[in-house]
Amino acid sequence: MTSTTYGATGALPRSLSEASVADRSWYAAGITLLAVRIIQGFIYWGGGSRRFIYAPSKLDAWGGHNWMANKFQTAMPGALFGTDHLISFLLLHFDLLYVGVILFSAAELIFGAMLMAGLLTRLSALVTMGFSVILMAMFGWQGATCIDEWTMAACNLAMGTTLLLAGGSAFSLDNVLLRRNPRLANRAWFRWAGGTLPLPLREGGFRGVAFALLAFVLVFNIGTYSYYRGSVLTPFHGGPVSPTKHHVTLTDATVAAGGAIKVHAYLDGGTPEAQLHIVQAALIGPDHAVLNVWDAKALSALPKADFYNVYAYNKFGPGPYGIRAPMGAMATITFPLPAGMATLPSGSTFKLTDVDGSNFTARLKTPAH
Template sequence: MTSSSFRTIDHMSPPASRTVSGTVETAGRIAGLSMISVRAIQGFIYWGGGSRRFIYAPSKLDPNATHWMANKFQTAMPGALLGMSHVISYMLHHFVLLYAGVILFSAAELVVGLMLMMGLYTRVAALASMGFSVVLMLMFGWQGATCIDEWTMASCNLAMGATLLLGGGGAYALDNVLLRRNPKLADNRLFRWVSGCLPLPVADGQWRTLALLVLAFVVVFDVSTYSYYRGSVLTPFHSGPVSPTAHHVTLADATLGADGTVRFHATLDAGTPEAPLHIVRAALLDANKSSIVQWDAEALSKLPKTAFANDYAYNKFGTGPFGLRAAMGAAAYITLTVPAAQAADTVRGATLMLTDVDGRTFSTALGAPNALAR
């Protein structure tokens, strides 16, 4: 049938039919143009993450640099969800796996971001971006000194990715160019699933079901993680199971050695990664909470490097100008020497207490040496 025939048929169609047809065509055009900003910014966000590391701030991929990505990963461990803290810890202990993971994730962000901005295989790129968002929310979603800014960004990215997955890439996309050059691709189901220039090859009812399932996943995942991190959904607002503002140190395995040393394990498992922890006092207390032995800030700042056995090679416990210093996620065995004049019997059974620069205290009972103390 010729184009003139189509025009004749359209001319002969009832006015209401032509109006509906024109409305549908206009709605499709509006939707296609509306998707561009979502696709472009979603792509730019992930392109920006990858390009910063490969192009503009390569020190993030340098294991010897201060901004090496491993340090960022370690800050995420205390609040990571669904076992991600164990994954991060394992990677931090295996450099080859860690470095490969950082490079591959950064490269994937770069490629996916570029694909979204260009509108190339939009749906598969959108699905990958949703995966990035989920991982980032599970790892870093709890962080943010004034609000859960890491969660906010990733939750919006998840919704944007879902929109592109369902709706496609809209206008001005390379997917459209591929179809225009090879119209037979319109009959290729795989092309329609991975690209964003045509509706998905499913019936209307199936598409509606898929859209509702994606909606349910996005809403449930976003709202449930927000509720876990801050409440304010079914429960009152709270600062989270892991505080993003107030430092907290968990002490364990505190023992008194035969050589007159106190050895204990300390983990900085809450607080902001923007500022280090400063421990300005350590003390052994008797049953009445009176000090038996204490180490002030000056004594702590003079501890030798051998007094620290850090669990990880990145964020560490060590000495600073105000006593002990630690970056977020640091964990270490620390050794303090009890003065020779102090009788061991008066120390045994005491409580070890650390005090930070803000006056917060962290304590644990001092026990006999055991197999857990390394």
């Protein structure tokens, strides 16, 4: 790739020494941003290449837990801006989910490679900015020791914005295209999508665009950080969704016909690196008396048919030491009652206890008599 750079007019200087001060500054900026451009491209190329080339099991919807749907489901509890509903919709519609995963992975691969090569540099940078926003909204809350996914996406958003504004003229295929066809310098689409020439804006217009993008990056990055962890205007906190401690929301606990309790359980907090382990379930009367207990052995013996999982990927189910579930699992679980307990006192509570001693409860709805 050529290292020649061109000024705002698209003129071709015979050598760098003959170029104007502005041309030399633009060329120097391109050299300076080479590391940013290549690494930004590599990050997203790496995401796509892992799935298509180096770890194809991630795109194998029939091959097990590496399938990308499992990762999407782990993100669902803390996803922002309605993306949790989008994830849920896709998880329930396999064809759309599979096409979406393939297209997103292909876009990462293609635009990452384009950015590394400097082909339509600004367009590629803009697409990677979109990737950063999506990843931050979906996965930004995760990270057991720090907000790992947020940190990477926040940096990528700033890097992409820099490349969108500055281009990246040096050592790029955009330069090759312009050298072979100098008339591209007068094409607005090439100035906006490529990276060889400055944006076709006057100084005031360019400054306005730059400050608008700066404001967006600052508000989005700092705002999401404050939401996830505080430490901006408020003290540090663990976030609306804990990435370290499991949490189960229990709803619709009812006494079913035939003498059983049905309860809807959603694992909406914790880390995807470790499964939830429920080791005890209990039925508590209105006077706090224990009416019935299902120990770990009884929970392990529950048949799979007693777990009606909403999604086909991360599921609640019986394990060797009780009930287990990966992050994002959602199911209606049936707990059989002993004979003679079909009628329960009003105001009873159903409780699950995990291996760490955390309790999750729901008020039991008893049928009217």
